[in-house]
Amino acid sequence: MTRKIVEPEIVNDASGADAGEEGETFEPVPLPADKPRSELPIRRLTLPPIPGDQLLSDDPLTTYLAQLRHIAPLTAEEQQMLAERYHEDKDVEAAQQLVMSNLRLVVKIAREYHRRRTNLMELVQEGNVGLAEAIRRYDPYRGVKFTSYAQYWIRAMILNYLMNVMQLVRVGSTRSGRKLFYNLQKAREQLIQQGFLNPSSRQLADHLGVKESEVVDVARILDAPTLSLDAPAPGHETGTMESVIPDEERMLPDTRVERMDIAERIRSALDRFRETIDDDRELAIWDRRVVADEPLSLQELGEEFEVSRERIRQVEKGLKERFKAFWIETVGEDEAAVIFED
Numbered sequence: 457m458t459r460k461i462v463e464p465e466i467v468n469d470a471s472g473a474d475a476g477e478e479g480e481t482f483e484p485v486p487l488p489a490d491k492p493r494s495e496l497p498i499r500r501l502t503l504p505p506i507p508g509d510q511l512l513s514d515d516p517l518t519t520y521l522a523q524l525r526h527i528a529p530l531t532a533e534e535q536q537m538l539a540e541r542y543h544e545d546k547d548v549e550a551a552q553q554l555v556m557s558n559l560r561l562v563v564k565i566a567r568e569y570h571r572r573r574t575n576l577m578e579l580v581q582e583g584n585v586g587l588a589e590a591i592r593r594y595d596p597y598r599g600v601k602f603t604s605y606a607q608y609w610i611r612a613m614i615l616n617y618l619m620n621v622m623q624l625v626r627v628g629s630t631r632s633g634r635k636l637f638y639n640l641q642k643a644r645e646q647l648i649q650q651g652f653l654n655p656s657s658r659q660l661a662d663h664l665g666v667k668e669s670e671v672v673d674v675a676r677i678l679d680a681p682t683l684s685l686d687a688p689a690p691g692h693e694t695g696t697m698e699s700v701i702p703d704e705e706r707m708l709p710d711t712r713v714e715r716m717d718i719a720e721r722i723r724s725a726l727d728r729f730r731e732t733i734d735d736d737r738e739l740a741i742w743d744r745r746v747v748a749d750e751p752l753s754l755q756e757l758g759e760e761f762e763v764s765r766e767r768i769r770q771v772e773k774g775l776k777e778r779f780k781a782f783w784i785e786t787v788g789e790d791e792a793a794v795i796f797e798d
Contacts, residue, residue, distance in 0.1 A: 516577055517576055517577045517580075520577070520580070521563065524559055524560055524563065527556060527557070527559065527560070529557050529558075529560065530553070530557040532601060532602075532603075534557075535554060535557060535558075535602050535603070536596055536602065538550040538551075538553050538554045538557075539554060539591070539594055539596040539602050540596045540597075542554065542591065543594070543595065543596050543597075551588075551591050554591055554602070555584075555587055555588060555591065558587055558602075558603065558606055559584070559587075561587075561603060561606065561607070561610070562580055562583035562584055562586075562587055562610055563580055563583075565583055565607060565610050565611060565614065566579035566580045566582075566583050566614060569614050569615070569618060578617070579614050579617065579618075582613045582614050582616075582617040583610040583613060583614050585613050586606075586609040586610040586611070586612055586613030586614065587606055587609065587610055589609045589613070590602075590605055590606040590608070590609035590610070591606075593609070594606070615637075619637050636664065636666060636670060636671060636674040636675075637674060637678070639664060640660065640664075640671070640674060640675060640678060641678075643655075643660055643663050643664050644660065646663070647659055647660070647663060657671045657672050657675065660675075721787070725779075725782065725783055725786055725787075726747060726779075728782075728786075729778075729779050729782045729783075730742060730743075732782070733775075737761055737771065738771060738775060740757070740760075740761075741757060741768060741771050741772055741775065742775055744757070745757060745768075745772060746772060746775055746776065754768045754769055754772075
């Protein structure tokens with residue numbers, strides 16, 4: 457499943473890269489001034505082994521945090537050198553060291569979004585994904601500290617997780633919806649500070665630059681209390697919420713059988729059409745792109761067959777047109793509309 461990354465506004469409360477746990481101090485490695493940056497020594501960071509009894513007694517989060525206490529953060533200059541090494545040479549070890557040195561930063565940010573119904577370790581994991589994404593995208597020559605840039609992606613991944621996973625009802629499927637998800641409560645607080653005791657949906661919409669209807673829809677979801685499906689249904693003497701909520705995806709038996717029959721006919725037609733392909737390159741494109749669950753890209757197939765991406769696209773288009781004609785010939789013009797739309 458492709459992960460979609462959203463980009464909320466940048467938060468400016470970045471903490472320094474060399475800040476350790478409370479009560480801890482680390483001596484930075486002196487950097488010789490007479491050597492090129494690429495030759496300066498970098499401390500190798502590793503996680504200590506976990507004793508067997510600790511694995512049995514502690515929960516994963518406690519064990520993880522205990523390991524992080526043994527990692528001395530790198531200085532900003534050391535991190536800059538690692539970032540340059542990865543940017544120029546794709547040095548995987550340099551990227552790993554950069555990740556290790558900022559794992560505490562991820563935990564710090566994850567704690568800011570920890571709520572009663574969320575698992576902190578899950579937020580940390582999502583933040584670590586954002587940290588890795590930051591390393592991949594970071595340009596060390598633009599004059600921005602890596603930790604300041606990394607915070608942007610760490611927060612983006614955590615917020616994306618909270619928006620798509622923790623909410624039973626999906627919100628923020630549009631750009632303005634995501635903006636509301638991230639900033640609705642903050643906008644309310646700002647308007648209250650300006651003298652509006654109970655900001656209306658119109659005032660919130662004007663403040664955020666979105667439609668009033670979107671404010672109403674998102675606020676209704678975010679402000680509503682969490683209800684259990686096992687809770688008694690309002691207005692019913694017996695029965696639960698689950699028993700009165702309609703299942704919009706439920707199909708009637710005859711509809712289900714009809715769809716299964718169509719799917720079987722399509723699979724059979726795909727198999728029979730495949731037998732008509734006698735060109736090895738066309739067969740590879742058909743199997744590995746047209747009908748594959750995880751299709752290869754045009755670039756990958758082009759490199760394999762030493763042709764351009766455009767040529768692969770043309771072959772793919774030709775195969776689809778031939779199959780369309782094959783399907784129409786098999787089932788007739790009317791039924792062909794089941795899978796083809798003009």
